Amino acid sequence: MNGTKAADVQVSQVSGQVSRVRTVSWQEETEEDPAHPKTPRTSCTPGHEKCVFHHDLELDHKLPTREALLPDMSRAYRLLLSSLGENPDRQGLLKTPERAAKAMLFFTKGYDQSIEDVLNDAVFDEEHDEMVLVKDIEMFSMCEHHLVPFYGKVSIAYLPNNKILGLSKLARIVEIYSRRLQVQERLTKQIAVAVTKAVQPAGVAVVVEAKHMCMVMRGVQKVNSKTMTSTMLGVFRDDPKTREEFLNLVMNK
Numbered sequence: 001m002n003g004t005k006a007a008d009v010q011v012s013q014v015s016g017q018v019s020r021v022r023t024v025s026w027q028e029e030t031e032e033d034p035a036h037p038k039t040p041r042t043s044c045t046p047g048h049e050k051c052v053f054h055h056d057l058e059l060d061h062k063l064p065t066r067e068a069l070l071p072d073m074s075r076a077y078r079l080l081l082s083s084l085g086e087n088p089d090r091q092g093l094l095k096t097p098e099r100a101a102k103a104m105l106f107f108t109k110g111y112d113q114s115i116e117d118v119l120n121d122a123v124f125d126e127e128h129d130e131m132v133l134v135k136d137i138e139m140f141s142m143c144e145h146h147l148v149p150f151y152g153k154v155s156i157a158y159l160p161n162n163k164i165l166g167l168s169k170l171a172r173i174v175e176i177y178s179r180r181l182q183v184q185e186r187l188t189k190q191i192a193v194a195v196t197k198a199v200q201p202a203g204v205a206v207v208v209e210a211k212h213m214c215m216v217m218r219g220v221q222k223v224n225s226k227t228m229t230s231t232m233l234g235v236f237r238d239d240p241k242t243r244e245e246f247l248n249l250v251m252n253k
């Protein structure tokens with residue numbers, strides 16, 4: 001940048017001409033508006049250590065839209081093809097960088113979603129205090145260590161506390177957290193915490209069973225291995241009978 005903020009430039013709607021309205025260099029400004037920090041934030045910036053995404057130009061600390069990421073990602077995939085010794089200009093590969101970028105955006109679309117987005121007020125008052133279980137919810141995620149898929153199924157149970165959740169929302173919560181770069185343990189816990197936040201139940205139990213392609217297609221190449229993880233909260237953690245009932249229901253095919 002040459003010291004001029006993008007917001008300082010206006011385009012006339014009538015003539016289409018660009019005119020400079022106000023020119024302020026970074027150095028001239030003294031007070032920092034928290035919504036428009038003067039220097040980019042990174043994961044090293046105090047208070048932003050846990051942020052999931054940072055970008056060099058992220059001066060307003062907003063995620064770039066998914067589409068805005070496509071050109072950079074396509075360039076990166078093109079470089080990858082060249083690095084593999086391929087010719088990215090041969091006919092079959094011409095559109096591959098863009099296709100791959102779009103696919104990766106889809107695999108990670110959970111970064112764009114929040115629980116509030118997907119719940120859509122589907123929380124209902126109901127005096128039901130028996131276990132609600134949705135099992136075998138398909139899940140596709142990406143191993144954050146090797147960027148290859150892991151996939152499997154998720155079973156979620158909760159014991160309502162005068163509130164129930166629209167059933168499809170349990171599967172939508174799985175989508176939010178699985179469509180990111182993940183490890184299975186964190187995914188399992190994030191799902192349980194999200195259900196807790198949504199309906200404040202007496203307890204939540206989540207079991208994830210998955211096959212990791214990083215252990216199948218490469219590495220130790222154990223084709224039949226499966227990884228099971230669980231998170232038990234509230235009564236599912238404290239009461240062995242409730243936990244046993246859940247596990248029996250989940251394990252019985």
Ligand SMILES: Nc1nc2c(ncn2[C@@H]2O[C@H](COP(=O)(O)OP(=O)(O)OP(=O)(O)O)[C@@H](O)[C@H]2O)c(=O)[nH]1
Nearest residue numbers: 143144145146182183184185212214215218219220
């Ligand atoms: N705990 C956990 N580990 C995972 C998950 N996905 C992949 N991993 C593991 O991450 C580890 C990375 O280990 P490294 O030794 O750094 O990487 P590597 O040389 O590719 O390891 P190998 O897979 O053993 O060849 C491997 O043991 C993977 O199996 C996950 O969801 N949870």
